[in-house]
Amino acid sequence: MRLLKCMVGVAVAATLTLPASAQSVRWDMANEYSDKTPHADGDRMFERLVEERSGGEIDITLHFGASLGFRSKDQLDAVAEGAVPLANTLAGPLAGVHPIFQLSGLPFIAQTFDEARALHEAGRATYENVLADHNQTLLWASPWSSTAIWSNGALQSMSDLKGVKVRTYDELGTIALNEMGMLAVQLSWADVVPQLSTGALDAVLTSIEAGNGAQFHELLSHYNAINFGAPVSIVTVNNDALAGLSEQQRQIVFEAAAEVEDYLWSIVDERSAANVQVARDNGVVVIEDFPEDMQAAMRAAGEVATNSWLSRMGENGAKILAAYRAQTGG
Structure with a gap:
């Protein structure tokens, strides 16, 4: 909180409490x-x-x-x-x-x-x-x-995932990818490219558009479209x-x-x-098909993360998922 108060000056141009008659x-x-x-x-x-x-x-x-x-x-x-x-x-x-x-x-x-x-x-x-x-x-x-996994090399089996140092953007991604055998670390986006450049990361969980925007094709050769979430x-x-x-x-x-x-x-x-095509035009190998046993294992890892979320959300979380499934038939 103190940090934010010190940073108020960064946004001094913002007018926060003008009266309703302000023009x-x-x-x-x-x-x-x-x-x-x-x-x-x-x-x-x-x-x-x-x-x-x-x-x-x-x-x-x-x-x-x-x-x-x-x-x-x-x-x-x-x-x-x-x-x-x-x-x-x-x-x-x-x-x-x-x-x-x-x-x-x-x-x-x-x-x-x-x-x-x-x-x-x-x-x-x-x-x-x-x-x-x-x-x-x-x-x-x-x-x-x-979101999916940018990496150097194809990830086509659970053994391919084992020990890969991967960036995630939230706690649930960290839980799921660790369950999948990866070494997951949660990082803000602004810290990703520096970590990739120094070899502190092997892979990144993010969208294809974010990776394209950050010129990932200069650092990573593959986009493994596991359809982790949106x-x-x-x-x-x-x-x-x-x-x-x-x-x-x-x-x-x-x-x-x-x-x-x-x-x-x-x-x-x-x-x-369009972003898939941009990645391919930049020489990235986009992989969209994965063995059924790998898909099943990834979904099981995802369920561990979802159960963790439900334990924190309590009854409201169950109601939200029930409303979603009633809407989608899922």
């Missing part, structure tokens, strides 16, 4: 990931829609690549305290705050993007309640392409900043957020296919 609002928006992701496209779309519809009254400045000094794990507190009024945050690293942030990281539960959205919607009310306790409001959630990033706004808007300005913000969310979910299939 001009300046917000900064943090994002740990690069400006080449679809989430960055969503941020730019939001910025444009809000500026146009407010007649320039709401001016948002976007900051990518953790340039404000915040990793995803820092951003919940940063928004809560007003160090930055808006943030686009990978949900998984917030699991220490509440297990709901691990929902989209449940291994091998959602196997399509329609299922991934249904899973998020099943837990949305819990997301909103937890965020309200941290002085912020959920604006939208958007999916990453399905994690989401969430965009939240500080409630004091929101209260400083007029009613009309708040409506503009919420309507723009809903449009961005629908757009990002609508393009994820096409974007994922």
